[in-house]
Amino acid sequence: MPPDSGLLLEFRGVNTHYGDLHVLKDVSYAIGRGEIVALLGGNACGKSTTMKTIMGVVRPTSGTxxxxxxxxxxxxxxxxxxxxxxxxxxxxxxxxxxTVLENLELGAYTRPRGPEYMEDLERVFALFPRVKERRSQIAGTLSGGEQQMVAIGRALMARPRLICMDEPSMGLSPLLVEQVFDIIQQINAQGTTIFMVEQNAAMALAIAHRGYVLQTGQVVLSGEATSLRENPAIREAYLGELQVTPAAG
Amino acid sequence: MTVADVYLQQIINGLSLGAMYALLALGFTLVYGILELINFAHFNVFMVGSFVGLGVLRLLGVMPGAPALAGVALVAVLLGTLIVTMLAAGLLGVAIERLALRPLRNLRGPAAMITTIGISYILLNVVLLSLGADSKNFPNPLPSWTMPVGGAVLRLREVLIWLVSLALMAILTWFVQFTRLGKAMRATAQDAEAARMMGIEVDRIIIAAFFLGSALAGAGGLMFGLYYNFTSYIIGFTAGLRAFTAAVLGGIGNVPGAMLGGLIIGLIEALGGQLVSASWADVIIFSILVLVLVFRPAGLLGRVAPNKS
Known part of the structure; x- marks a missing residue:
């Protein structure tokens, strides 16, 4: 954990259900201030449910x-x-x-419209000059990479302490993935904690401080990103030449 | 009147009807855009609106057969009646949402839509049983000013409907385009879950949609009374179905589409009635509804495929 310790987000013994389907099973996470934490796992293992539980779209059936x-x-x-x-x-x-600008404005929906809002907008434009160029364009007409930049910019407009990212690399070319991950690191360096769900384990562990591995709704591994990168099970399942998908849950 | 003058007159009539249908169609479209719910209670919110307008005019001392008002008194009476009617209808819409529809919010299937049909009948019967089945004379404070347009005649009530509808639609467009709440409404219509995660309270957006749509229906009901000089418990059904057709024709969920659809339906009713016969107007209108649903289900200005992921 980085020096500025103290927990920002904590899951303790969280269970969630969709009807009869038990999705998260007694899951605990601890995300410290200033960290980038990656959440890895195959399809339908509970990664997106974790994000929805943080945002309050899914309520846990037990746990805090x-x-x-x-x-x-x-x-x-x-x-x-x-x-x-x-x-x-x-x-x-x-x-x-x-429009792109309207999307950014909605990111700041809970915040007052004042000098801070203009500062945040300038910050997003500085981080993504491309977004500034496209600010009057209709968002649905942007390329996938540009949309991802707007999506990250929209999150920044809330001036968050924690950004939860669900598959930021999805559908992007390798070059764009690298750019996006660079930006994520920059945002983190400016003080925002990042909790990131990612299929692209190699990229995620390259920038993350720590990681959790989720399998059929349970945390099966966790630790420093460097040690996860060296872990044979991870290498085989997520980083190896063979793309093995863990059993769907 | 020459044949051309007759058609000119029918265009004037059609634009007036169309403006009224557009006001009503906007309510269907605002609620559908957010909840994907066809709100049949809207038919009779419009009808109740015309009775509220009638009541307010009477309270203000404007009785059927009373002498016409002029100048400031006329504007004040009309504006006051319009505002009170819109507020009352808007609150009725909000009450319907809170009491009858919100408890069903998380149910799948047609439960909410069928509930709106039930509410529509409750409103109709409450008015029928408390005020009677006979149609009521609607007091009309408008002076009988007319202006010849070619060989046709433009009356003040037509000008009034056009002005009020245009003003309300301009205000609505401004509201939806530029205000914080309006932008949140559009965002919610496009992706409710994402909107919620921006911190938008979706329940408040739904209330706003019901309030605005119902207030516009109230304005439509008042216009109906001033235009036809009567109202009755039964007026919601025909006008409501035509306005619903207008919303579908324009592309349900689409605000400019509802305005365009309203005008087209109004013109079809007036001109189609002239070309064939007035009693065939509904046949023509609802044939168009069927054709639109078959060949262009998204409507004239609607999106081909709804954006849902």
């Missing part, structure tokens, strides 16, 4: 979720956003028929 020490599992999504959690959603999920 704490943010900055306070339990948040009963809070509405809007209240969580106000407290400083912002999502970068799977497949971007921009508002397709609104």
């Amino acid at each position: 979720v704490r943010f900055e020490g306070a339990p948040i599992e009963r809070l509405r999504t809007a209240e969580r956003v106000r407290r400083g959690i912002a999502p970068v959603l799977e497949a971007r999920r921009l508002f397709p028929r609104m």
